[in-house]
Amino acid sequence: MINNVYPFRPLRRRPxxxxxxxxxxRLWGDRLDRLVTYVATLNSKTGEPEMSDLxxxxxxxxxxxxTTRTFDAPRALVWKCFSEREHIARWFGPKxxxxxxxxxxxxxxxxxxxxxxxxxxxxxxxxxxFGTFKEIVRPEKIVNTFAVEGLYPxxxxxxxxxxxxxxxxxxxxxxxxxxxxxxxxxxxxxSGMERGARESMxxxxxxxxxxxxxxx
Numbered sequence: 001m002i003n004n005v006y007p008f009r010p011l012r013r014r015p016x017x018x019x020x021x022x023x024x025x026r027l028w029g030d031r032l033d034r035l036v037t038y039v040a041t042l043n044s045k046t047g048e049p050e051m052s053d054l055x056x057x058x059x060x061x062x063x064x065x066x067t068t069r070t071f072d073a074p075r076a077l078v079w080k081c082f083s084e085r086e087h088i089a090r091w092f093g094p095k096x097x098x099x100x101x102x103x104x105x106x107x108x109x110x111x112x113x114x115x116x117x118x119x120x121x122x123x124x125x126x127x128x129x130f131g132t133f134k135e136i137v138r139p140e141k142i143v144n145t146f147a148v149e150g151l152y153p154x155x156x157x158x159x160x161x162x163x164x165x166x167x168x169x170x171x172x173x174x175x176x177x178x179x180x181x182x183x184x185x186x187x188x189x190x191s192g193m194e195r196g197a198r199e200s201m202x203x204x205x206x207x208x209x210x211x212x213x214x215x216x
Contacts, residue, residue: 094199
């Protein structure tokens, strides 16, 4: 295999022992710099900031997907982005996959309906997400059903539970999605769900930074 990172170089005379430690440090310094650059490139592709603690968990014995992330914003501001219609379209749909083009319903109360219309960037497909708000505990928790038009209907057992933990100037967010069966959960996970979730969470972080700046 050809090594494109470290191309072949002619052999050189080994430096005197007194200089070897300096050369060793320089070589490892160069490689660490390359590693940092490579990691930064990976982060830019996923849309997640370098220091994000975003994580996904798939319990073996339950049909759940658990997403967690810490946001550099107070809980009141994070809650605002989840509870006010005008902010939803800014972060819900990953821009490279299916950004929100229209919020058709957002009745933020127990029993209220929500319905977001998203579209592929090239206009080739429209995807509609919808559901019902089941429980709202300001500013700590939101429980809602979650469905996709034409793929699977709304079911009161297929839910998302969003929780928001106050950590001073930061907020720990946790989302638990119940897909009803482990088979369906695994199918959704295999479909590339994490990529969209990463991008949506990055978009939310950008929106929070913007709102924080405007609040100053």
